[in-house]
Amino acid sequence: MALSTLYLTVLLLSLGSGALTEVPPSGLCSAGVPGSPGHNGQPGKDGRDGKDGRDGAPGAKGDTGEPGMFKSVLPGPPGKMGPAGPPGLKGEKGEVGLPGNNNNNNNNNNNINNNATTTAASFRVFRKVGDKYYVTEGSQGTFDAALKFCRDAGGDLVLPKSEKENEVLVKIFSLLGANIGWLGITDRQTEGTFLDAHGSPLSFTKWEPGQPDNNGNREHCGMIFSNTGLWNDVPCDRNYHIVCEITN
Numbered sequence: 001m002a003l004s005t006l007y008l009t010v011l012l013l014s015l016g017s018g019a020l021t022e023v024p025p026s027g028l029c030s031a032g033v034p035g036s037p038g039h040n041g042q043p044g045k046d047g048r049d050g051k052d053g054r055d056g057a058p059g060a061k062g063d064t065g066e067p068g069m070f071k072s073v074l075p076g077p078p079g080k081m082g083p084a085g086p087p088g089l090k091g092e093k094g095e096v097g098l099p100g101n102n103n104n105n106n107n108n109n110n111n112i113n114n115n116a117t118t119t120a121a122s123f124r125v126f127r128k129v130g131d132k133y134y135v136t137e138g139s140q141g142t143f144d145a146a147l148k149f150c151r152d153a154g155g156d157l158v159l160p161k162s163e164k165e166n167e168v169l170v171k172i173f174s175l176l177g178a179n180i181g182w183l184g185i186t187d188r189q190t191e192g193t194f195l196d197a198h199g200s201p202l203s204f205t206k207w208e209p210g211q212p213d214n215n216g217n218r219e220h221c222g223m224i225f226s227n228t229g230l231w232n233d234v235p236c237d238r239n240y241h242i243v244c245e246i247t248n
Contacts, residue, residue, distance in 0.1 A: 157184030
């Protein structure tokens, strides 16, 4: 009796405190821990092939393939000759040819002319100007090297004595692809007074405006611009194209 009363008292206290725990109905189980996954089954059989689809758009052109193993080593037969083309344009007037022998001249004059002609013709480029030839091998060097080269060839470093000779010299330098070429003049003897290679005064000049100016107090040799034909004074140790003159 006393035990029943004690149990009833505990039950009432539990209901009053709200701490009564719900007891699951008898006969019901709580969820267990999930098991490990099973093994994959065997693959199924292939299905039937579907119907062929429509042709797609053509792809891009592929790269050129490697040459074949066998190449023809013999050229094919020449083709038939085509029709004649239209006549070409008339060519430019050629340079004046070398003078022929004049039977009216005396033997001494013939020997002089022949020697000058033979010497001029031995150069890669030569042009007749009046009674002399302008000749060149297209070489370059300092002023002193140019003097020696022309003297060894039996002539002098080129020096125009007229506007016509100056124009011919410009054409020769242009033919060589040279922007600048030497002239056979220097003022080494007297500053500001240019003389030819033999120490004689100049009979013709074509100085650029403001020249010669002896810039830096070291310009003592003459040169010519191929694009304008004008002259200038420059240091003698520069390397420019060399043209010589051979006199009959």
